[in-house]
Amino acid sequence: MSEQRDLEIDDELQAQIFSKQKPTSSTLLLQTWTKCICIAHFxxxxxxxxxxxxxxVRVEDGDVRRFEEIAAFQRLGCLAAHHLVPRTFKVGTIVGRGGKKLGFLITAYVEGVVLTEVYxxxxxxQREAIMEDLIAAVKSFYHxxxxxxxxxxxxxxxxxxxFQAHSNIPIARIGGPRWGYxxxxxSFLETVVKKLETWGSRIAIKEAEDEGILVETTEASLDYLQPVHISKSCLLEMESGAVMSFMDLEPRNIIVRAKEGANGGYEVAGIIDWEMAGFFPSGFEQMFKDSQCGSVNAYFDWYRMFRDKTTDCLSLGENSAQLALFSVMDMARQSYMAQERRNFGLLYTRKWILEEKLVLDGIKGWIRKPEAGKVEPWSEExxxxLGAQVAKELGMTWN
Structure with missing residues (x-):
């Protein structure tokens, strides 16, 4: 059995990627078995x-079609916010060891640092100024x-x-490379519920008599979750109202640079890593953010700024498609949180919510409890x- 090796952009691959002039040197940014990212210098x-x-330069092993789709969303993002989304110069397929097809992507280099390093x-x-610039870009994506x-x-x-197939072929109305189409x-809601629940399926979606759907729990232990009826008109509104959404606006995907003449000030230089992007119902990005609090992002102020500055993107009417979407996603979130599992991510999220003294205020998202008082700002420390505490409870080692 051959030994697994990290993917490397060697001379042979460089010759396929750069048909005119090969780079004189490269700086490695990330290298795994399936992915290699570097800066090529000329x-x-x-x-x-x-x-x-x-x-x-980014080279990946795996689904080449998916890789090309991600690149296409980045190109559309650059069209909407060219000053913040790195330009895509080239995307294509090359052949690696053993004749394996690899996807490659060449994008503009953005000078700066990842926001997590300075947040x-x-x-x-400064944090609010950065978020303001990002929200302007996010709203341009929605167009x-x-x-x-x-x-x-x-x-x-x-x-x-x-999305623009011939009339005799069913076209996708919602989706992206990570979620599917x-x-x-x-069918989109069925996948959302499955992904948010994570384990098993304790929520069922059935057809209603009025051509809508009924979403309800199948577990007696979750009978406190009220069934959600979604009308046919709301379902059609979700489909017709799909907009391009980045879906992963977190500090790790933001490049910032020092402002000229400013003491310690930073400005947004780039929005990178478009794997999560897609066309989704209006409001889905905000509601998905609710489910990611305390997992992919532990900075409550970052989350709250994003939600507050995109409130005008939400329709809070009783019969709105967005309210129906929120109700289904919240049901799946509660099902996940009620799981009796000794899982690191689940336990971390539970403790983080307690630590931050949060409560979910309906479609408005997570807020501090009224009696929370002053809460110490979150930090990497x-x-x-908190990670060490959870690991100890689970008997895991923690570095």
Whole structure:
């Protein structure tokens, strides 16, 4: 049995990626069995890369089609916010060891640091200024829709086949590379529930008499969760109202750079890593963020800023599709939190919610409890200590 090796962008792969001039050197950023990301350096400006002397090269093993779809969403993102989304210069397929197909992507290099490296040192005003710039970009993404035919033809790449297919072929109305693609809202909601529950399936979606759907629990232990009826009109609204959503606006995916002439000030330089992007019902990005609190992101102020500054993207009416979507997602979230499992992520999230003194205020999201008082700001150190506490309870080692 051959030994598993990390994926490497060697001379042979470089020759396939760079058909005109190979880079003179490279700086490795990330390397795993299935992925390699590096900065390629050139001695002189390159015509193919807007006269740049550095570009970012990403090579991945796996589903090449999915890789091309991610690149297409980044291109659409650059169309909407060209000043913050790195330009995509080239995407394609190369052949690695053993004839295996690999996907590759060349994008503009963005000078700066990942926001996580400096976030703990930023004051409230600086954090809010960064979020303001990001929200402007996020809202510009929402203007990109599957119905934007001209944008798709120019920048959508393989997505054109998925969302703008011929009339005799069912087209996707919702979805993205990570979530999959869905021809209707019901199949999308079934996948959302499954992903948020994580283990098993304790929530069922059934067809209602009025051509809508009924979402209800199948477990007696969850009988406190009220069934959710979603009308046909709400389902159609979810489908027709799908907008491009980045879905992963976290500090780890934001590049910032020091402002010229500012003492310690930073500004947004780039939004990177488009794996989670897709076309989703309006409001889904905000509600998905609720389910990620205390897992992918432990900075409550970051979450709250995002939710507060996108409140105008939500419709809070009693019969709105967004309220129906929230109700289903909240049911799945509660099912997940009620699981009796000794799982690190689940236990960490429970403790984090207690530590931050939070309560879910309906479609408005997580807020501090009225009696919370002053809560010490979150930090990487607090994250480390809480992780160590959970690991100890589970009998795990923790570095």
């Amino acid at each position: 001695h002189e400006p390159q015509d193919d890369f807007d006269q740049a002397m550095k570009v970012v 703990d040192f930023l004051g409230t005003e 990109v829709k599957p119905s934007n035919v001209e944008s798709f033809r120019a920048h959508g790449g393989v997505l054109l086949e998925t 869905f021809h209707d809202a019901r 607090k994250n480390r200590l």
